[in-house]
Amino acid sequence: MADEGRRVGIATQAAPRALRPDLASGRRRLPLAWLATLPFFAYTIAFLFVPAASVMIGAFQDKANHGTFSNIRLLFHHPYIDAYWGSIRISLITAVAGAVLGMFIAYAAIRGGTPRWIRSVLTTFSGVAANFGGIPLAFAWIATLGPLGVVTTWFRNAGWDITYQTPHFQISSERGIELAYMYFQLPLMILVIAPAIDGLKREWREAAANLGAKQWQFWRYVGIPVLMPSFLGAFILLFGNAFAAYATAYSLDNGINIVPILIGDYYTGNVLDNPHIAQALAFGMFVVLAVMMVIYIPLQRRAARWAK
Amino acid sequence: MKLRRPRMAPSAYVWLLLAAIYFVIPLYSTLDFSLKENKAGTPCCTLHNYGWVVHNGDFWHTIKISFLLALETIVISLVLFVPTIYWVHLKLPRLRPVIAFMALVPFVVPPIVMVVGLLRTFNGAPGWYYGTPWGFLATAYVILAFPYMFFSLDAGFRAIDVHTLTEASQSLGARWTTTLVRVILPNIRAAALAASFLTLAIVMGEFTIANLAAFHTFPIFLQYVNESQGFPAGALTLLSFAITWAAMLSLLLIGRKRGARGAVVPATR
Numbered sequence: 001m002a003d004e005g006r007r008v009g010i011a012t013q014a015a016p017r018a019l020r021p022d023l024a025s026g027r028r029r030l031p032l033a034w035l036a037t038l039p040f041f042a043y044t045i046a047f048l049f050v051p052a053a054s055v056m057i058g059a060f061q062d063k064a065n066h067g068t069f070s071n072i073r074l075l076f077h078h079p080y081i082d083a084y085w086g087s088i089r090i091s092l093i094t095a096v097a098g099a100v101l102g103m104f105i106a107y108a109a110i111r112g113g114t115p116r117w118i119r120s121v122l123t124t125f126s127g128v129a130a131n132f133g134g135i136p137l138a139f140a141w142i143a144t145l146g147p148l149g150v151v152t153t154w155f156r157n158a159g160w161d162i163t164y165q166t167p168h169f170q171i172s173s174e175r176g177i178e179l180a181y182m183y184f185q186l187p188l189m190i191l192v193i194a195p196a197i198d199g200l201k202r203e204w205r206e207a208a209a210n211l212g213a214k215q216w217q218f219w220r221y222v223g224i225p226v227l228m229p230s231f232l233g234a235f236i237l238l239f240g241n242a243f244a245a246y247a248t249a250y251s252l253d254n255g256i257n258i259v260p261i262l263i264g265d266y267y268t269g270n271v272l273d274n275p276h277i278a279q280a281l282a283f284g285m286f287v288v289l290a291v292m293m294v295i296y297i298p299l300q301r302r303a304a305r306w307a308k
Numbered sequence: 309m310k311l312r313r314p315r316m317a318p319s320a321y322v323w324l325l326l327a328a329i330y331f332v333i334p335l336y337s338t339l340d341f342s343l344k345e346n347k348a349g350t351p352c353c354t355l356h357n358y359g360w361v362v363h364n365g366d367f368w369h370t371i372k373i374s375f376l377l378a379l380e381t382i383v384i385s386l387v388l389f390v391p392t393i394y395w396v397h398l399k400l401p402r403l404r405p406v407i408a409f410m411a412l413v414p415f416v417v418p419p420i421v422m423v424v425g426l427l428r429t430f431n432g433a434p435g436w437y438y439g440t441p442w443g444f445l446a447t448a449y450v451i452l453a454f455p456y457m458f459f460s461l462d463a464g465f466r467a468i469d470v471h472t473l474t475e476a477s478q479s480l481g482a483r484w485t486t487t488l489v490r491v492i493l494p495n496i497r498a499a500a501l502a503a504s505f506l507t508l509a510i511v512m513g514e515f516t517i518a519n520l521a522a523f524h525t526f527p528i529f530l531q532y533v534n535e536s537q538g539f540p541a542g543a544l545t546l547l548s549f550a551i552t553w554a555a556m557l558s559l560l561l562i563g564r565k566r567g568a569r570g571a572v573v574p575a576t577r
Contacts, residue, residue: 033395033399033400034400034403036391036392036395036399037392037395037396037400037403037407039388039391039392040388040389040392040407040410041410043388043450044410044413044451044454047426047447047448047450047451048410048413048414048417048422048451048454050425050429051422051425051426051428051429052417052421052422052425053425054425054428054429055421055424055425055428058424058428104323105323105324105327107320107323108317108319108320108321108322108323108324108327109320109324111317111320113315113316113317113320114316114317114320114324115316118324122324122327124557124560125331127556127559127560128552128553128556128557129331131506131509131510131513131552131556132513132548132549132552133513134513134514134515134527135513135515135527135530135531135534135545135548136513136530136545136548136549136552137334138534139338139530139534139541139542139545140334140335140337140338140545140549141334142534142538143334143337143338143340143341143542143545144333144334144337144338148538149337150333150336150337150340150341151333151337182330183330183331183334186327186330186331240415240416240418243418244418244419244420244421246418246419246420246515246516247515247516247519247527247531250515250519250531251531251534259420260418260420260516263420263421263424263520264420264516264519264520267423267424267427267520267521267522268519268520268522275428278424279424279428282420282421282424282425285418285420285421286417286421289416289418
């Protein structure tokens with residue numbers, strides 16, 4: 001176990017001995033200190049790890065709880081495989097768009113010349129907006145671009161009827177859901193990338209300019225390489241964020257074929273069948289997220305290599 | 309070279325303006341909806357929809373459930389985390405990365421996956437747990453609050469000298485519980501409050517787990533109204549926004565005042 005006596009700091013050096021009479025009285029350095037963390041670990045195991053393991057086990061069982069691969073095999077067929085593609089498509093599009101646009105917005109707010117209050121308003125707003133998703137967000141979009149929405153009405157008055165002329169632009173379409181997701185993806189990106197943009201020092205820009213670098217050369221050789229590791233990390237976060245989203249999509253169009261909606265249908269009674277299929281679908285979400293991490297880690301390592 | 313005050317770049321104007329339009333329009337539309345009469349063709353503006361909300365029994369019922377649920381989640385989380393993080397900072401610094409890892413896991417496990425696991429694991433558990441929001445939902449929400457609780461409290465504990473405070477308290481004869489409640493807790497109050505406000509915002513907006521486990525919380529009621537009556541839903545949505553905003557702004561104010569920092573990352577999708 002850790003010997004706290006080695007910790008630096010005058011104040012702390014005397015502390016462990018004073019607090020631990022057992023140290024003075026003998027060698028009974030039993031791992032008793034661990035016991036105090038037992039409630040936390042017990043809770044985590046009971047309500048996080050056991051349920052997670054239960055999903056993975058359930059994915060490989062049939063109705064009689066015998067082992068089988070049939071649920072997993074089913075995932076590769078319609079409509080399940082399409083749901084995965086739908087989820088991945090929406091997550092990729094909103095993560096790419098959110099990361100790129102979010103970075104431009106964050107940069108516009110942080111760069112020299114922009115008044116400081118704009119930055120504090122933007123980060124405060126992002127802190128809030130990144131946290132309101134789900135049902136209220138969906139309604140806000142229905143009020144905006146739904147059949148009776150405010151913007152829909154503006155467009156209709158201008159001669160463009162979204163609902164009938166261009167149904168793929170409706171808020172309940174896939175494009176519409178992506179537009180709604182951006183409302184929490186952009187703020188999340190702004191929050192995550194702002195510290196990295198702060199790390200782009202003014203001096204580097206001046207140094208590059210003094211050496212005769214043009215604007216694009218600064219970005220190509222300094223700016224983008226410096227931001228890349230944070231950008232990739234933020235991208236993964238955004239992907240996972242959209243991939244896990246359920247409430248917003250449910251409220252905008254509970255018929256859209258994405259994985260969380262399919263899983264939800266098993267429990268809310270629209271489809272009453274084998275619960276192991278829902279567990280297999282959930283297991284598949286783990287796998288997709290794990291694959292993303294496997295792609296991400298070497299990329300991240302490569303991008304961050306120069307930083308050492 | 310002459311020094312001049314940097315001016316705002318034109319492209320920065322464009323980006324920020326576009327962002328402002330994108331973020332403001334849905335809020336404006338919601339407000340606009342909430343002020344419309346429930347019949348077509350009547351002009352703006354009426355507070356009828358707000359009256360509908362205030363006089364709706366289900367509204368008060370579900371918002372009470374969600375609020376009490378948030379309080380319960382906060383209490384359980386604090387009881388679980390404050391002593392644990394205190395102890396880890398005091399005696400088991402090597403365990404800190406392990407706790408940090410476990411607190412991060414809920415970020416990787418989507419709530420929709422978590423609820424599938426919880427429903428399977430506790431199917432057949434006693435009714436007082438499985439059948440009530442105070443049991444099943446509260447335990448699930450504590451897990452959702454893990455990352456926020458941990459990072460906020462951990463930052464709070466790092467900002468104080470746990471060893472000296474504990475030593476001083478004990479040399480004056482205080483017991484562990486006294487030290488924890490009367491010495492440590494007041495010193496991490498800002499961090500604990502920040503974590504609590506985040507948890508409040510999460511629980512008041514959580515839909516996924518409540519919907520799959522079939523409990524009637526405030527977001528479920530909101531969705532029901534969304535489906536059935538458009539204009540009152542506008543008033544209700546604004547109210548829900550206001551709750552999130554109030555919680556998050558309190559959090560930011562505390563942070564500014566006391567130097568506490570909370571992780572501000574979403575969990576209510």
